[in-house]
Amino acid sequence: MARNKQHKPPASHARSLRTNALISAILVTVMAIVATWFLLSENQAPEPTPAPDAAPSLTTPYFVGRDTCTGCHATEVENWTQSHHDLAMQPANENTVLGDFSGAEFHYNGITSKFYRGAQDFMVETDGPTGSLQDYPIHYTFGVFPLQQYLVELPGGRLQALNIAWDARPVDQGGQRWFHLYPDEALTYQDPLHWTGAQQNWNFMCAECHSTQVEKNYDSASRSYHTTWSEIDVSCEACHGPASNHLLWAKQEPGWQQVDSNSLGLTHRFDEREGVAWRVSEATGQPVRHPARTTETEIQVCAACHSRRAQLFEDDRTGQPLMDSFLPSLLTAGDYHADGQIDGEVYVYGSFIQSKMYQAGVTCSDCHNPHSLELRAPGNGVCLQCHSAPAYDSTQHHFHSMDGAGSQCVDCHMPAKEFMVVDPRRDHSFRIPRPDQTAAMGTPNACTGCHNDQTPQWAADQLVNWYGHPPRGYQQFAGALNAARTQAPDAEYQLLALVRDTQQPAIARATAVNALGNWLNQESLQAVAQALSDDSPLVRSSAVQTLQPLPAEQRLQLIRPLLDDPEKVVRALAAEALSDIPLSALPMTDRIALGNASEEYLESQQHNADTPSAHVNLGSFYAAQGKPSQAEASFREALALDPGWLPAYINLADFYRTQNRDRDGAQVLKEGLSRLPQSADLHHSMGLLQVRQRDLESALESLERAEQLAPDNARYVYVYAVALHSAGNTAQALAVVEGGINRLGNNLSLKELRRQLESSR
Incomplete structure (x- = not known):
């Protein structure tokens, strides 16, 4: 499986603010939203959150536990029992551990790990944080099928997921064995994907979606966790929200009359399918929902975990929209193919909202039993709930033999891709x-x-x-996104057409808005500005980020209304984009709006204070606000949390540039290169610094090394060629540009540079 393509959606939104164009480009690439899926396990036994002693309050609902649900909802609880939600995380014991702990050994990259039984615990002997073999007790199981992972406790309240997992499939399917989640990579203890690294940390990467009422409780001063939950697995209130007011209503206890009769005291009432029928339209022959879906509570609640996303704020399950807590990822290369098909692990939501099914009003529970998680009908039956069998479940439609390969709807419309070595996931974009x-x-x-x-x-x-x-088919955006990725001559034209086509999925249009940042001119700027008022918060958030390079006055004029956006994430991003605007220069109404949104932005970064990316963001934010000591401290904290975090070196060095401290910046880049000698970004940044220091000979060496390490980075080709030309080596500069054009094809900036170089000879 590819690096940084694991299960848990991203929980940090790493991005720099108004550094130079190079740094922005680097951060888009390097700080890509990363994630790690660790399938379903139990550790330092955080205490369940107790119900308060005070009388129930309608304004502060609290979690009451699933035992209170069983009396009235026995069928739902029975369906849920032994589901993947129920088994999401469990204490490690005789009844929950599936793996072979009878002394089994597993060999990987020169390390022999041993799984055995201790006096009371399940144990593993494996390479620890320093690379030496150590013995660890297994605290929790994580997942159940098709694989099970195991959680180990490290100092500071950290729970870490082992990279060696148990294949829970039957023997005849290749299962009942230990295997490594990264079989093609030689991970060592120094790699962030090693089981002891930050990317395998349960508290940050996994807990939010595999237990109920999780409070991360990270303490920045001690750099430690005291993570708690009310229930160890994904239980009733993980989806329905805290049920104290619902219990008050159900028991008709004092004050129950105050409970809203529509919500029944629930923060998330899933009633969108009540009274709904699907009828075949005589005009189109396609099923139509009656009545039309006007809300998407269920979809957004599911998306909180079943999506590739950054988590910016605590999700307290009190009915807030998805983008009050999360920022879904766009259709970026590595996560999605240009046509929107899954490439990395993206967890359904980003695919589903591309689909015609979503547009027509389908919800998750139309196909899945929300409690057992099973399909509502076997095989094609789940699709035939709405689609006509004679029209679709026939050889006249699929042209394959009945009951053979190609006859199942999912074969053609939901192809699967395998992740975590043994876990196939189906694409939910339902495409032709x-x-x-x-x-x-x-x-x-x-x-x-x-x-x-x-x-x-x-x-x-x-x-x-x-x-x-x-x-x-419904999705008509592949050409535009592919043109953007390949820098085609008509890319801007195609992207503009996609942004303006409101019949296409919002996630594709948001991706096009983001891509237009490479073609900002009068026409594209107008389109992006119009996207600021789009109905989709995802499109609006993308527009805010795309407009960050604009001059301050123009940026303020365009983005100011988003400081009052109904979605908290959009407001925070707007504050980030306006972080260099002095409050004193604004009228009182704007000053209050920017101040409030800035507090929300800072809150979002403090929520992720256990990640270096958050401190890089804080450093850039403080730097833009003219707070150099706070900025430097934030960048330094990022490096203290993870000395291998590339963006921290890049941003700190660039911060020193703005402070006329290039000598300090050079030292930072040297430290970075000592840890990451194959980083093209660091070599390129060093080359730019050496140009500023008028050390052209060293600069050419650094810029050449960057171009060699990242030959498909047009920016690095361009800058190296310009430096060669400045040094009087125009012929060599032309050769470098020609090589870049041959590799990258339609890159307009390189073609223009070639024209200029040829005319200068």
Whole structure:
């Protein structure tokens, strides 16, 4: 599995503020929202949160535990019992541990780990934080099928997930064995993906979505955790929210009449499917929801965990919108293919909101039993709840033998990709296979995914033969996003068309808004400015971030209204974008709005104070506000938390540049290069610093090394070529540019540089 593509959605929003254009580009790449999925386990036994002694309050609901739900909701509890939510995390004991702890050994990268039984505990002997073999008790199991991981306690209240997992599948499927989650990578104790590293930390990466009422409780002063939960697994209130007021209403205890009759005292009442029917439209032959879905409470509650996202604020399950706590990731390379198909682990939501199903009003529980998590019907039956069997469950539609490969709806419309070595996940964008797009831009398709001995063109021709026309489908954004990724000459035009096409998925339009940052001119600026008032908060948040490079006065004029946005995450991002605006220069109303939103932004970073990315963000924020001592302290704290965190070196060195402290900046970059000698970003930053110091000979060496380490980075090619030209080596500069054009194709900046260099000869 690829590095940084694990299960848990990202919990930090790392980004620099108004450094130079180079640093912004680096941070978009390097601080990509990372994540780690650790399937379902129990540790330092945090105490369940007690119910308060005071009388129930309708304004401060609290968690009461699933035992209070069983009396009235026995069927739901029975369905939930032994589900993957129920088994999300468990104390390690005879009944919960599936792995072989009879002395089994596992060999990886020169390390032999041993799984055995101690006097009372399940034990593992493996390489610890210093690389030496140590013995650790297993505290919790994490997950149940198709794999189970195990949690180990390290100092500071940290629970860490072992990279060696148990394959829980049957023997005839290759299971009942120990295996490594990164079999193709030689991880050592110094790697952030090692089980002792930050990316395998349960408190930050996993806890929020695998237990109920989790409070991370990170203490910055001691750099330690005291994480607590009310229930160890994903229980009733993890989705429905704290149920104290609902219990008050159900028992009709004093004060129950004050409970809202629509909510029944629940912060999340899932009633969107009540009275709903799906009928086939005579005009289109497609199912139509009656009545139309006007809310998406259920989808957003599920998305809090079933999405690739950054968590900026605590999610207290009190009915807030998704983007009051989380920032979903866009259709970025590495996470998604250009057409929106899954590439990395993205956990359903980002795929589903691309789909025509979502647009038509489908919710998660239309297909899944929300308590057992099983499909509502086996096989094609789940789709035939709405779609006509004669029209779709037939050879006239799928052109494959009934009950054979290719006859199941999911075979063509929900192809699966395997993650964590043994865990296949289905794409929930419900798309029509497009082998023609595979031929044009290299995106995958379900046809040749099965018929891997055939070409995409063969598959495209076959579809035309079957249906009489090329397939089209609902998603019409692949060309625009692919053009942006390849820097095609018409990329700006295609992106503008996508941004303005409100019939296309909001996540695709938000991605286009973000990509337009590479083509900001009068026309694109107008489109991005209009996106600030889009109905989708995801589009609005993307527009805010895209406009950050603008001059302060223009930026303030455009982004000021977003300081009062209904979504908390959007307000915080707006404050970040305006962090360099002095409050004293604003009228009182604007001063209050920016001050309040800035407090929310700082809150978002303090929520993630256990991550170096948050301190990089704080450093950039304080630097923009003219608070150099606080900025420097924040950057230094990022390095203290993770001495291998590349963006901290880059941003701290650039901060020193703004303070006329390039000597200190050079020392920071040298420290970074001693730890990360293969970092193109550090070599490039060092080259720029050496240019400022008028050490052109050393600068050329650094810039050349950066270009060699990252030959597909157009910026690095460009800067190195300019430096060569400045040193009088125009012929060599042209050769470097030609090489970049040959590798990158349609890069306009390199082509323009070639023209300028040729004209200067």
